[in-house]
Amino acid sequence: DAGVTQSPTHLIKTRGQQVTLRCSPKSGHDTVSWYQQALGQGPQFIFQYYEEEERQRGNFPDRFSGHQFPNYSSELNVNALLLGDSALYLCASSSDQTGGLDHTQYFGPGTRLTVL
Amino acid sequence: EDQVTQSPEALRLQEGESSSLNCSYTVSGLRGLFWYRQDPGKGPEFLFTLYSAGEEKEKERLKATLTKKESFLHITAPKPEDSATYLCAVQARTGANSKLTFGKGITLSVRP
Numbered sequence: 688d689a690g691v692t693q694s695p696t697h698l699i700k701t702r703g704q705q706v707t708l709r710c711s712p713k714s715g716h717d718t719v720s721w722y723q724q725a726l727g728q729g730p731q732f733i734f735q736y737y738e739e740e741e742r743q744r745g746n747f748p749d750r751f752s753g754h755q756f757p758n759y760s761s762e763l764n765v766n767a768l769l770l771g772d773s774a775l776y777l778c779a780s781s782s783d784q785t786g787g788l789d790h791t792q793y794f795g796p797g798t799r800l801t802v803l
Numbered sequence: 804e805d806q807v808t809q810s811p812e813a814l815r816l817q818e819g820e821s822s823s824l825n826c827s828y829t830v831s832g833l834r835g836l837f838w839y840r841q842d843p844g845k846g847p848e849f850l851f852t853l854y855s856a857g858e859e860k861e862k863e864r865l866k867a868t869l870t871k872k873e874s875f876l877h878i879t880a881p882k883p884e885d886s887a888t889y890l891c892a893v894q895a896r897t898g899a900n901s902k903l904t905f906g907k908g909i910t911l912s913v914r915p
Contacts, residue, residue: 691846693846727907728908729890729892729905794847797844797845
């Protein structure tokens with residue numbers, strides 16, 4: 688059973704460019720959450736997608752946007768990249784179909800984004 | 804606003820020297836408290852979920868406990884392979900499947 692997968696593994700961009708990161712959830716999961724983790728910090732919540740809609744959003748600017756596809760996979764887009772966007776971007780999947788009991792989020796390996 | 808504070812920031816232990824990692828939290832109605840392990844450059848690996856005060860869970864050398872204000876991750880007779888960053892996160896009861904709020908993590912180093 689494949690876990691959460693993310694692509695690409697590493698990415699180098701320059702300031703002002705745009706980037707798209709991709710995530711495939713764990714089998715049986717329908718909810719995808721995105722987090723940004725700066726070096727030496729804990730992950731910070733960006734947003735969450737369920738049923739192809741953004742359900743919850745953290746304190747990130749509109750330059751960060753996303754999408755969820757009918758097969759539950761998801762994309763994170765960042766426009767007008769800044770140096771401060773350099774971080775490890777994590778995707779986590781979970782299931783809303785557990786009767787409200789277990790919403791454990793399982794993380795992928797992450798995408799390391801470097802902005803020069 | 805939900806908050807999580809982990810202490811100490813870093814911990815160095817000798818192999819076999821047991822210790823505890825602390826996670827203090829404030830949340831508007833706790834749905835769950837989560838512990839993850841993270842190796843350098845990799846994604847967090849799920850360890851435990853705790854739902855209510857008094858609950859305890861164990862896995863190999865690790866035991867997690869929960870009170871109304873904090874959680875402890877006890878490590879018994881650690882080995883060098885237990886070296887990693889341990890993250891604590893809370894999930895509020897507001898809405899379905901809500902976001903996780905993380906602490907900064909505790910970097911554990913176990914010397915042989």
